[in-house]
Amino acid sequence: xxxxxKVGSKRTKLGFWxxxxxxxxxxLILSYFSKYLNLSSRPxxxxxxxxxxxxxxxxxxxxLSISPYSGSMYHGSPLLLSILGPLTAxxxxxxxxxxxxxxxxxxxxxxxxxxxxxxxHILVTAHGHSLKALGLDKLFKDTEILxxxxxxxxxxxxxxxxxxxxxxxxxxxxxxxxxxxxxYGASAGLxxxxxxxxxxASHLSxxxxxxxxxxxxxxxYGLDAPPRxxxxxxxxxxxxxxxxxxxxxxxxxxxxxxxxxxxxxxFFFWATIWITYVLILCAVSMKEYGGLAEMFKxxxxxxxxxxxxxxxxxVLWYFFAEVFDFFRNFxxxxxxVNILFMILPLAIRLNHRPCFLVFVYLAIxxxxxxxxxxxxxxxxxxxxxxxxxxxxxxxxxxFLFCGYVGVSLLSPVMHNLWIxxxxxxxxxxxxxxxxxxxxxxxxxxxSVSAMLNYDRKIRKLFTxxx
Numbered sequence: 427x428x429x430x431x432k433v434g435s436k437r438t439k440l441g442f443w444x445x446x447x448x449x450x451x452x453x454l455i456l457s458y459f460s461k462y463l464n465l466s467s468r469p470x471x472x473x474x475x476x477x478x479x480x481x482x483x484x485x486x487x488x489x490l491s492i493s494p495y496s497g498s499m500y501h502g503s504p505l506l507l508s509i510l511g512p513l514t515a516x517x518x519x520x521x522x523x524x525x526x527x528x529x530x531x532x533x534x535x536x537x538x539x540x541x542x543x544x545x546x547h548i549l550v551t552a553h554g555h556s557l558k559a560l561g562l563d564k565l566f567k568d569t570e571i572l573x574x575x576x577x578x579x580x581x582x583x584x585x586x587x588x589x590x591x592x593x594x595x596x597x598x599x600x601x602x603x604x605x606x607x608x609x610y611g612a613s614a615g616l617x618x619x620x621x622x623x624x625x626x627a628s629h630l631s632x633x634x635x636x637x638x639x640x641x642x643x644x645x646x647y648g649l650d651a652p653p654r655x656x657x658x659x660x661x662x663x664x665x666x667x668x669x670x671x672x673x674x675x676x677x678x679x680x681x682x683x684x685x686x687x688x689x690x691x692x693f694f695f696w697a698t699i700w701i702t703y704v705l706i707l708c709a710v711s712m713k714e715y716g717g718l719a720e721m722f723k724x725x726x727x728x729x730x731x732x733x734x735x736x737x738x739x740x741v742l743w744y745f746f747a748e749v750f751d752f753f754r755n756f757x758x759x760x761x762x763v764n765i766l767f768m769i770l771p772l773a774i775r776l777n778h779r780p781c782f783l784v785f786v787y788l789a790i791x792x793x794x795x796x797x798x799x800x801x802x803x804x805x806x807x808x809x810x811x812x813x814x815x816x817x818x819x820x821x822x823x824x825f826l827f828c829g830y831v832g833v834s835l836l837s838p839v840m841h842n843l844w845i846x847x848x849x850x851x852x853x854x855x856x857x858x859x860x861x862x863x864x865x866x867x868x869x870x871x872x873s874v875s876a877m878l879n880y881d882r883k884i885r886k887l888f889t890x891x892x
Contacts, residue, residue, distance in 0.1 A: 546575020598801025
C-alpha cells in the first residue's frame with residue numbers, strides 16, 4: 427500500500443509539472459501574438475491603475491523631466507515606473523514592444539502558482555493534523571483528501587482570466603504575486619516574507635490593506651482549522667483520560683489554542699521596516715515632482731475619489747456618472763466604508779479560517795473596488811480552490827460556473843455594441859457588470875455557508891459518542 431501511495435504521489439507531481447510547463451508555453455506563444463489580440467485596450471483587462479500603456483506614458487514623461495502624474499495618465503506606484511518603465515521603452519525591429527513586460531507577467535504567474543501550490547500542501551497537512559487532534563481521522567479515512575495545492579495552482583495557471591491578464595499588458599499579475607507571497611509567508615510562518623508581501627501588495631493596490639487581519643490570525647492562531655472550542659474540549663478529554671491512565675492516550679496529540687503575540691509583534695516590526703524602505707524609495711523617485719504628497723494624491727487619492735469614469739466591469743463608474751455632484755462625496759464614502767463594515771463581522775465569525783478569510787476579503791474588494799479587472803477574479807477564484815475538500819458540498823457551483831462564463835462572453839459583445847457599432851448604450855454594458863457583481867455576491871455567500879456547514883459537521887461528529 428505504501429509503495430502504491432508513493433507511486434501515485436510521484437505521478438501526481440509529474441502530472442502537475444507537465445500541465446504547469448504547458449501553461450507557461452501557452453502564455454509565451456500568446457504573448458508573441460498579443461499585438462493581434464489587442465487585449466490591452468479591453469476595459470475588462472486593463473484599468474487606469476494597471477494599464478502598462480499608461481505606465482509607458484508616465485515613464486516617457488519622467489524621461490522628459492516632467493512629473494509622471496501629469497495629464498492624469500499614470501496613477502500607479504513610482505517603483506513600478508522605475509522597474510517596468512525601461513522595459514516598455516525597449517524596441518524590437520524598430521517598433522515598441524511589450525514582450526519583455528509580458529515575460530515579467532509570465533514569470534510572476536509561474537511564481538504565484540508555485541506559492542499557491544506550496545500553500546495548499548501546508549493547508550492539507552494542517553487539515554489532517556486538526557482531524558487527528560480531534561480524533562476524527564478514522565471517520566474521514568473513507569473520504570479522499572484531494573491535493574488542493576496542485577488543483578489550485580493549475581486552476582490559477584489555466585484560468586482564462588489569468589491568461590488574459592498575463593498577455594493583456596497590465597500589472598495585475600505582479601500585484602497578485604505579492605498578495606500570494608504574503609499569504610504563503612504567513613502560512614509557512616515566515617514573518618518577514620509575510621510582512622514584505624503585504625506591504626508591497628498594499629502599496630501597489632491599496633485594497634490588500636484589509637488582509638492584515640487574516641495575516642494576524644495566521645501568525646497568531648495558526649492555519650485553518652475547525653473552531654478552537656473543539657480543541658479546548660478535546661484537550662480536556664485527553665487530560666481526563668490521561669489521569670485515568672488509559673491505554674493509547676499518551677500518543678494522542680494536543681493542539682494548543684494560545685495566541686502567539688510574539689509573532690504578531692514581529693510582523694508589525696518587519697512591516698514598519700518595509701514601509702519605511704518603500705516610502706524612502708518613493709520619496710527619492712518623486713523628489714523633483716512634488717514628493718510623497720503628490721504620489722499619495724495621484725495614486726491612493728485617485729483610487730478613493732473615483733475620478734476616472736471610463737467603463738469597467740465594476741459598478742462604480744456608472745453610478746458616479748449618473749449621481750448628482752452634490753451627493754458624490756457622500757456616496758464615495760458609502761461605497762468604500764461598505765468594505766470596512768464587512769471586515770469585523772467576518773473576522774469574528776471566521777477567525778479560525780484565516781486563509782479562507784483572505785479569499786472572502788479579496789472577493790468583496792473585487793466587487794466594490796473602484797477599478798476592478800478580471801485579474802482580481804483570477805486571484806480569488808484560485809484561492810477558493812484551496813478549500814476544495816471543505817467546500818465539496820457547496821451549492822449552486824454549476825450555476826455560478828455558467829454565470830461566470832456567460833458574463834465573460836457577453837461583456838465584450840455589449841461593449842462592442844455600445845462603443846463601436848452604436849446600436850446599444852451604456853445600459854447594455856452595465857447590465858453585464860451588474861450580473862458579474864451578483865454572481866460574485868452569490869459565490870461569497872454560498873462559499874461561506876458551505877464552510878460554516880462543514881464546521882458544523884465536524885462539531886457534530888466530535889460531540890457524537892463513537
